Amino acid sequence: MTVVVNSRDDFTLENYRRVATGGEAVAIGPEARTTMAEGRANFLRLLESDRTQFIYGVTSSFGPRAKLTIPPDQQRAHARAFGFRRGNWARGFGGGYLDERVVRGIVFARLANFVAGNSKARPVVAERLAALLDGPLPRVPLDGEVGAGEVLPMAHVMYGLPRGDLEEGEANPLMNGSPVSAALAADTALQAGHRLDHAEQIFALSVEAFGAPLDVYDDVLDGLWGDEDEASALAALRRHLAGASPGGRRPAVPASYRVLGRVLGQAHRAVTGAEEAARVSLRSVTDNPVYVPPDDGHPLGRAFSTGGFHNAMAYPALNALAAAWADLTLLAQRHVTALGAAAASAPPVPDSGSAAGAATGLEPVLSGLVEEARAAAMPTLLPAAVNDPQDDVSSPVFSAYRRQARAAECLDGALAVLAAKASQALLQAGRQPALPLQDLLADVRAIFPPVEGSPHDIGARGGDLAAALARSAVTGSAPFGASQ
Amino acid sequence: MTVVVNTRDDFTLANFQRVSYGEEPVRIGAGAHRSMTAGARQGPAVGSPGKETVRQAPWATRGADFGGGYLDPAAVRGILFARLASLVPGHTGARPIVAERVAALLDGPMPRVPLDGQVSAGEALPMAHVLAGLRRDDLHEGEEEALLGGSPCSAALAADAAISARYRLGCAEGVCALSIEGFGAPLTAYDEALDGLWGDPHETAALRGLRRYLDGAGTAERRFHQAPVSYRIIPRVLGQVHRAVAAVEKAATVSLRSVTSDVVYVSDELGRPAGRAVRSGGYLNGMAYPALNALSAAWADLALVAERQVTALNTAETSGLPVNLVAPGASGNGTYAYGWAANGYVEEARAAATPALLPGAVDDLHADVLSPTFSAYRRERRAAECLDGVLAILAIVSSQALFVTGRNPAGPLLPVLSFVRSVFPPIDGAGDRDLSADGGRLQQALGAAALSGQLAV
Numbered sequence: 015m016t017v018v019v020n021s022r023d024d025f026t027l028e029n030y031r032r033v034a035t036g037g038e039a040v041a042i043g044p045e046a047r048t049t050m051a052e053g054r055a056n057f058l059r060l061l062e063s064d065r066t067q068f069i070y071g072v073t074s075s076f077g078p079r080a081k082l083t084i085p086p087d088q089q090r091a092h093a094r095a096f097g098f099r100r101g102n103w104a105r106g107f108g109g110g111y112l113d114e115r116v117v118r119g120i121v122f123a124r125l126a127n128f129v130a131g132n133s134k135a136r137p138v139v140a141e142r143l144a145a146l147l148d149g150p151l152p153r154v155p156l157d158g159e160v161g162a163g164e165v166l167p168m169a170h171v172m173y174g175l176p177r178g179d180l181e182e183g184e185a186n187p188l189m190n191g192s193p194v195s196a197a198l199a200a201d202t203a204l205q206a207g208h209r210l211d212h213a214e215q216i217f218a219l220s221v222e223a224f225g226a227p228l229d230v231y232d233d234v235l236d237g238l239w240g241d242e243d244e245a246s247a248l249a250a251l252r253r254h255l256a257g258a259s260p261g262g263r264r265p266a267v268p269a270s271y272r273v274l275g276r277v278l279g280q281a282h283r284a285v286t287g288a289e290e291a292a293r294v295s296l297r298s299v300t301d302n303p304v305y306v307p308p309d310d311g312h313p314l315g316r317a318f319s320t321g322g323f324h325n326a327m328a329y330p331a332l333n334a335l336a337a338a339w340a341d342l343t344l345l346a347q348r349h350v351t352a353l354g355a356a357a358a359s360a361p362p363v364p365d366s367g368s369a370a371g372a373a374t375g376l377e378p379v380l381s382g383l384v385e386e387a388r389a390a391a392m393p394t395l396l397p398a399a400v401n402d403p404q405d406d407v408s409s410p411v412f413s414a415y416r417r418q419a420r421a422a423e424c425l426d427g428a429l430a431v432l433a434a435k436a437s438q439a440l441l442q443a444g445r446q447p448a449l450p451l452q453d454l455l456a457d458v459r460a461i462f463p464p465v466e467g468s469p470h471d472i473g474a475r476g477g478d479l480a481a482a483l484a485r486s487a488v489t490g491s492a493p494f495g496a497s498q
Numbered sequence: 499m500t501v502v503v504n505t506r507d508d509f510t511l512a513n514f515q516r517v518s519y520g521e522e523p524v525r526i527g528a529g530a531h532r533s534m535t536a537g538a539r540q541g542p543a544v545g546s547p548g549k550e551t552v553r554q555a556p557w558a559t560r561g562a563d564f565g566g567g568y569l570d571p572a573a574v575r576g577i578l579f580a581r582l583a584s585l586v587p588g589h590t591g592a593r594p595i596v597a598e599r600v601a602a603l604l605d606g607p608m609p610r611v612p613l614d615g616q617v618s619a620g621e622a623l624p625m626a627h628v629l630a631g632l633r634r635d636d637l638h639e640g641e642e643e644a645l646l647g648g649s650p651c652s653a654a655l656a657a658d659a660a661i662s663a664r665y666r667l668g669c670a671e672g673v674c675a676l677s678i679e680g681f682g683a684p685l686t687a688y689d690e691a692l693d694g695l696w697g698d699p700h701e702t703a704a705l706r707g708l709r710r711y712l713d714g715a716g717t718a719e720r721r722f723h724q725a726p727v728s729y730r731i732i733p734r735v736l737g738q739v740h741r742a743v744a745a746v747e748k749a750a751t752v753s754l755r756s757v758t759s760d761v762v763y764v765s766d767e768l769g770r771p772a773g774r775a776v777r778s779g780g781y782l783n784g785m786a787y788p789a790l791n792a793l794s795a796a797w798a799d800l801a802l803v804a805e806r807q808v809t810a811l812n813t814a815e816t817s818g819l820p821v822n823l824v825a826p827g828a829s830g831n832g833t834y835a836y837g838w839a840a841n842g843y844v845e846e847a848r849a850a851a852t853p854a855l856l857p858g859a860v861d862d863l864h865a866d867v868l869s870p871t872f873s874a875y876r877r878e879r880r881a882a883e884c885l886d887g888v889l890a891i892l893a894i895v896s897s898q899a900l901f902v903t904g905r906n907p908a909g910p911l912l913p914v915l916s917f918v919r920s921v922f923p924p925i926d927g928a929g930d931r932d933l934s935a936d937g938g939r940l941q942q943a944l945g946a947a948a949l950s951g952q953l954a955v
Contacts, residue, residue: 022697074723081722132695227777230776230779235762235776235778238589238762238764238778239752239757239758239780240752240755244784244785267777268863268864268865268866268867269864269865269867269868272778272779272781273779273867275779276779276782277784277856279785280785283785283788284788294697297697298698299695300695302724304691304692304695306689306695318684318686318689319684319687319725319730320686320692321687321729321730321732321733321734322695322696323731324727324730324731325734326701326731326734326735326737326799327698327701327734327738330738333795334788334791338788340856341856344855344858344867345856351866352866384858388858391853391855392852393795393851395795395799395802396735396798396799396803398802400806403726403813403816404727405727406727406806406809406810407727407731407802
C-alpha cells in the first residue's frame, strides 16, 4: 500500500505508523502538487519583487552569519552550496543509531512542511524526499545531535537526497524545522500505548496471583475519583479481571495493589500526552523561514523567520512518560516483593501438584532495573551548552527520546520479572487466573516455564520475556506471543 | 462572604481560592447535611474495613515529623477545604457534625504543618497536623479514617500551585515581551499566522499573550535580520509553560472534587445509599505530583531562556546596544554582572526540576508505596522562586536597554515597565545604590504578583 499525502491533515499518527513501522511508500497527491506549485510561484514573485529583502537563508547567510546579505546574482548558487555543505556536515557520531523505522518516520514528518506550500519548494523536491522511503535509509547516530533546531540529525537523514539543482529557498525546508521531534514523539507514542496495555495485563495477573480484593478496582471509583485517565486504568483492570472469583481473596492488601488504578492512571495521562504531542507535531509547519501564501494585506505572501525549529512539546511529553515508566517499574518491584512475602507466609497447598517454590530466581534483578529506570526519569531540560550568540538555545529531544527508551526497557524487564513471579505464585497456589488472563499466562509459561529445582538458564529466559515485551510494544501484538 | 458546600461540585478552584487566600469561612449546606446523614446512618453498619487501611494509630504519629519550614497558612486552609470534599457526599459514613467541626477550624488560626517528614502511604501524617485542633473524643467508627484518609493535601497543594502558576505565567509573558522590545527583536516570530501553522492551543495562547503586550509596537529600529534563537523560540517555550499550567489546573480541579477516602460507602443492590463498602487507593494522588514535576521543569526551562536573553541584551556584538547597557556618561559595568547572577538562579531551578518520583522508601509490607506530593510541591516552589529571580534580572536589563537608548516599549507594556522601574529604577550612574538589594526587591515583587495577579508594588 501507499500513503498518499495531499494536505497536512494526512499527517496522522496512523499514517505515520503505516510508513514508519509498516514500511509503506508515500506518494505526493495531486492536491499537494498543485498547492506546492502555487506556493513556489507565489514565493518567486515575492522574491523577485525585492531580492534585497531579508529572507533567512535565501537572501542572507546562515546561523551566526545571518546578518550577511547574499547578492541577488549569487542567491541560487548559495542555495546549492547550502545543500552541499549541510549534506556533508553530518557531524554526530557514537551512541548507537536510530532504528530505521524512526528514520522513515522523520522523512514522512518532513513532508508536512511541503504539502501546504509553506516550504517554498517545487513539488519535485517533495517527490524526491518521498522517494527516499523506497530505498535503504542512512544511519543516524544517537550521540552528538543536540543543537539549535534539528539540522544536525537532518544532515544525516538527507544524505542521499539529490540536491545539485536546488533553487532559491529550497534548501532550508529540507533541513530546518522540527520533523525529528515529531517523529521521535510519534515513535514513542505508538509504542507507549502498547506498552501500557501490556503492563495492565501483567499487573492484573499479579492481582490474581496475590489474591487481592477486587473492590479496590470497583467501577464506583471511576466517578468518585472523577478522572478519565484513572477511569481508563480501572476499566482496563476490570476487563482483564472479568469473571475473577471473589472467593479466597486476602482481606488485607498492600498499598501497591490498592494504588494500582491511580499509578496506571498516571501512565495513561503520560501516554495521552505523548500522543497529543505527536499528533500536533506531525502536522505542524515548522519551517524557518516559513512562507505564508498571499492574503488581502500581503498580495505576494510573506516569508519570515520563526522559532518553529524548536519543538517544545515533544521532550516534556517524553520526560513525563519516562517518569511514569519509572514509577510503574517501582510498583512492579513492590508487587514481586508482596508476592514473595505472601507465599512465605501462606500455608502449603497440599494438592497443587507441583513442587515449585515461590521464587523464580529473577527477583534480584529488580533493584537494578528500578534504579536504572529512576535515573532515566531525570528530565531532559533545555541544554546548558551554547553554540554561539545567535544559536543560544538547543533542542534536547534526542536526549529525552533516549531516556524514555531506557526507562521503557527497564519497565519491560520489571514486567517480565513480575509476570514470571505471578505465574509461579499461581502455580504454587494451584489456582488459575480470570479467563481473560489465561492466554497471557500460557504465553508467559511458554517462554518462562515455572521454576522447579535449580535450572541454569533463568537469566536467559527472563531476558527472553523482556525481549518479547519490547518487540510486542513495537508491533502491538500480545505481550508474549501472538495469541491475541 | 461564606462558601457554602452542598455537593462535590462546590469544590472548585475558585472556591478554593476564596477559602485559602480570601480567608472566607465555609458552611456545610443543607444538601450536604442530608447526604451525610443518610450515609452515616448506614455506612459503618455494613462493617468498616478501616482496620485494613495503611493507617496505624494516625493521631499518635503527629509530632514525629519536623523541620524544613512550614506550609503557608493559606495552603493549610486549602487542605481543610479539600478535606470536606470527601465528607459532604456522604460516602465516608461520617456524620454532619464531623464536617462542621472541620469547617469550623477555618474560623481560627491555622496549625503549623512541617514540610519535612511528610512522605508516607497516604497523607495521614500531614493531616494529623492539619486537624490537630479537632475535637475527636466522640468520633464514631470509621470517622477517624474519614478524617485522616484520602489525599486532600495533594488536592490543595496542586490547587495552591495552580493559582500562583497562572499568575506567574502572566508576569513572565509581560517580562518576555519587555525583553523583545528591549532587544528590538523582529515581531514576525510572533505572527498570528503561526497559530495555525503550529496548530497547538497552548502555543497559540502564548503567541496571543505576547502579541497582546506587543500591540502597536513600532517596526522601526528593529533589527532587520532574525533575532537569536532565545527570542524566536520564546512562544514555544511559553507554550510549554501554558501546557504545564493547564495540567496542574486540571489536576487541581479533578483532585479537589474527588472522593479519595480509604473506604467509601456506596449504594448496594438493595438501593441503600451506603450499603456497600469499597476499599480504595484514593489516598495516593497519581496526578498531582507529575503535574507539579512538569511545572518545575517548565519554570527551569523558562529561566534558562530568560538568562539567554539577558546575555543577548548585555552583549553589544549581539544586540547592537551600548556595551553592558551603561548609561551615557555613567561609569561601572551597567547590567553586565546581573548576567552572572542569573546563572545561579538557572542552576538552582534546574536542580529543583529533578522530578519527585514514587519514593524508594518503604514503611512496612503494607505501606509499600508512599506519596511524593510534598516533595514535588517544594521543588515547584523553589523552581518558581528561581524563575522569579531570573525574570527580575531580565526585567532590569530590558528596562535598562530601553533607558540607555531612549526608547519606549509598546503601549500595553508601559504599565509593566512602570512597575519594574518603580522597584528598580534604571542605573543612571547617579548616587550610590545597593543593586543587590534592589534586585531582590524586584524578585520579591514578582513573587507577590504571582499570588495577587497584579504587577504592582
